[in-house]
Amino acid sequence: MTTPESDQPDEGTEQPLTSHLLELRSRLLRSLVVVLIIFAGLFSFANDIYTIVSVPLVNALPEGSQMIATDVASPFLAPFKLTLVLAIFIAVPYLLAEIWGFIAPGLYRNEKRLLAPVLFFSILLFYAGIAFAYFVVFPLIFAFFSAAGPEGVAYTPDISRFLDTVLKLFFAFGIAFEIPIATIVLIYTGATTAKSLSQKRPYIIVGCFVAGMLLTPPDPVSQCLMALPMWLLFEIGVLLGYLIKPKKNAEEAQDTDAD
Numbered sequence: 001m002t003t004p005e006s007d008q009p010d011e012g013t014e015q016p017l018t019s020h021l022l023e024l025r026s027r028l029l030r031s032l033v034v035v036l037i038i039f040a041g042l043f044s045f046a047n048d049i050y051t052i053v054s055v056p057l058v059n060a061l062p063e064g065s066q067m068i069a070t071d072v073a074s075p076f077l078a079p080f081k082l083t084l085v086l087a088i089f090i091a092v093p094y095l096l097a098e099i100w101g102f103i104a105p106g107l108y109r110n111e112k113r114l115l116a117p118v119l120f121f122s123i124l125l126f127y128a129g130i131a132f133a134y135f136v137v138f139p140l141i142f143a144f145f146s147a148a149g150p151e152g153v154a155y156t157p158d159i160s161r162f163l164d165t166v167l168k169l170f171f172a173f174g175i176a177f178e179i180p181i182a183t184i185v186l187i188y189t190g191a192t193t194a195k196s197l198s199q200k201r202p203y204i205i206v207g208c209f210v211a212g213m214l215l216t217p218p219d220p221v222s223q224c225l226m227a228l229p230m231w232l233l234f235e236i237g238v239l240l241g242y243l244i245k246p247k248k249n250a251e252e253a254q255d256t257d258a259d
């Protein structure tokens with residue numbers, strides 16, 4: 001029995017380990033250079049970028065209040081750190097393209113047809129998670145923090161602590177929005193099925209709220225704002241999973257056709 005052409009790796013792509021390591025090094029160096037170029041272009045706007053990111057907090061501050069810097073170097077380091085992270089975020093499509101270029105030669109053609117859209121939608125969902133955090137989550141949680149303080153206590157957040165919280169939430173929501181992709185990959189690889197995931201729905205819901213508790217500040221608003229979208233995205237992944245033919249079943253069907 002012959003293996004279908006779609007299950008054959010691309011020909012002429014076998015390379016010794018040394019060549020793979022050299023290629024990996026060159027791709028890592030190119031990725032680093034791209035990040036540094038983007039960072040260099042953004043650095044002169046570092047303070048403006050920080051101002052834009054802090055808008056949801058500034059709008060929630062009590063009248064007459066403002067952010068403070070408790071560390072000598074934080075007025076420089078906070079915008080610097082934010083700009084570097086932003087450069088990495090912007091470079092994500094290129095970084096994933098380099099990853100794709102490295103692993104694609106070792107993939108089967110049918111795996112490439114799945115992985116290419118997975119990478120594309122992973123980027124979109126990651127950016128969607130960041131946008132959701134900035135436009136929806138930040139205004140609500142900062143307004144909650146500002147209003148929840150006891151009377152007589154000045155609410156003047158430190159810029160470095162604020163940045164740490166913001167970056168944590170950006171990463172948390174960016175990763176959380178990848179749930180449909182993770183669900184589809186698990187179903188396609190045969191690790192689970194859409195029906196099995198549906199039966200585990202109560203445990204998934206509890207897991208979403210536990211993740212929201214661990215990944216967000218200790219307040220009910222941000223926890224719910226993370227847990228509910230995670231649950232919704234899980235349901236979307238399960239619905240799409242019913243439309244996906246697992247890899248094993250697809251291979252068996254191809255073997256039958258080849259016979």
